[in-house]
Amino acid sequence: MPRRLESTPRSDGYHMPAEWERHDGCWMLWPQRRDTWRDGGKPAQRAFVEVASQIARFERVTMGVNRDQYENARAMLPPQVRVVELSNNDAWMRDMGATFVINEQGDLRGVDWRFNAWGGLDKRMYFPWDQDQLVATKMLEIEGIDRYAAPFILEGGSIHVDGEGTLLTTEQCLLHPNRNPQLSRAQIEQGLADYLGIRHIIWLPLGVYEDETDGHVDNICCFTRAGVVVMTWTDDRSDPQYARSAAAYEALMTARDAKGRRLEVQKIHQPAPMTMTPEEASGLDVVDSAFLRPEGERLAGSYINFYIANDAILMPIFGDRQDAAAAQTLAELFPQREIVQIQAREILLGGGNIHCITQQQPAGG
Numbered sequence: 518m519p520r521r522l523e524s525t526p527r528s529d530g531y532h533m534p535a536e537w538e539r540h541d542g543c544w545m546l547w548p549q550r551r552d553t554w555r556d557g558g559k560p561a562q563r564a565f566v567e568v569a570s571q572i573a574r575f576e577r578v579t580m581g582v583n584r585d586q587y588e589n590a591r592a593m594l595p596p597q598v599r600v601v602e603l604s605n606n607d608a609w610m611r612d613m614g615a616t617f618v619i620n621e622q623g624d625l626r627g628v629d630w631r632f633n634a635w636g637g638l639d640k641r642m643y644f645p646w647d648q649d650q651l652v653a654t655k656m657l658e659i660e661g662i663d664r665y666a667a668p669f670i671l672e673g674g675s676i677h678v679d680g681e682g683t684l685l686t687t688e689q690c691l692l693h694p695n696r697n698p699q700l701s702r703a704q705i706e707q708g709l710a711d712y713l714g715i716r717h718i719i720w721l722p723l724g725v726y727e728d729e730t731d732g733h734v735d736n737i738c739c740f741t742r743a744g745v746v747v748m749t750w751t752d753d754r755s756d757p758q759y760a761r762s763a764a765a766y767e768a769l770m771t772a773r774d775a776k777g778r779r780l781e782v783q784k785i786h787q788p789a790p791m792t793m794t795p796e797e798a799s800g801l802d803v804v805d806s807a808f809l810r811p812e813g814e815r816l817a818g819s820y821i822n823f824y825i826a827n828d829a830i831l832m833p834i835f836g837d838r839q840d841a842a843a844a845q846t847l848a849e850l851f852p853q854r855e856i857v858q859i860q861a862r863e864i865l866l867g868g869g870n871i872h873c874i875t876q877q878q879p880a881g882g
Contacts, residue, residue: 615657629664681775785846
């Protein structure tokens with residue numbers, strides 16, 4: 518019977534491993550909100566099936582599904598994808614799911630963060646989020662893994678680690694008053710150290726322009742191995758993203774990691790700015806309890822929002838002239854992994870991308 522632990526991962530000798538370390542599997546959730554996913558969620562469901570099917574070539578995939586979509590999801594997904602009934606309000610497993618931590622013996626535990634749908638009623642992305650808040654507990658119960666209940670709000674997309682003591686994040690998100698206004702920066706840093714086992718934080722000022730998560734780091738920058746990061750970039754100085762990426766680049770070039778190393782910083786040029794078309798906007802149901810996504814709204818497109826699977830990289834592409842160059846850079850950064858390109862506009866329309874809809878479960882033992 519899995520336990521709720523009253524200690525912290527750090528005090529028990531646990532830490533969050535890097536995403537490129539071996540996985541036992543990957544967790545996802547099934548999209549169906551008609552105010553998030555257009556045309557009744559069908560285009561997004563096909564995109565999620567493609568992501569799950571490709572990841573399942575390399576590691577086990579578990580898809581959590583609401584009761585009313587179980588039969589549909591089971592029919593659409595390949596048989597090697599495990600489908601479990603797992604109630605949720607929306608499909609962003611990275612942000613509401615458990616973060617797994619491991620110790621030197623390979624024992625696995627999970628961190629259950631508090632979740633308020635990226636800003637609570639002040640942000641009003643959607644309401645309620647009561648089932649999302651239970652997702653982490655349920656997935657750990659399914660796996661029989663002990664759970665730490667973290668006492669503050671955090672989404673998995675707002676952090677990235679190198680597995681050697683260093684964490685990347687953005688001030689825009691973690692210090693935003695709609696997350697933990699009662700906590701100081703020092704208290705947030707202490708919480709990250711306690712629940713992720715990290716020793717050093719590299720703060721970037723801002724995330725991607727118009728990212729409705731308030732600047733999650735997984736859309737602007739991530740580690741590719743210890744001491745090396747890749748970030749989104751644009752050469753267009755008139756684009757609002759330029760100043761954001763330039764500020765991130767400056768912060769990274771002056772930073773050191775937990776072992777005192779300077780970082781090697783690689784850039785991937787962003788896709789051309791994309792906006793929601795009238796057809797895409799008209800396919801959304803408008804409800805009073807959800808954020809309105811109007812036509813003409815800029816989408817926070819980025820190639821950085823990829824998933825590192827066992828022996829593969831699942832990267833988003835958009836039919837953009839930068840797709841090929843982005844894939845080539847990732848191939849150079851991950852020479853031992855297959856680069857799998859996924860047409861990901863339908864996921865982007867919902868407000869995130871491939872990394873946002875996946876959560877790795879590290880290999881234990």
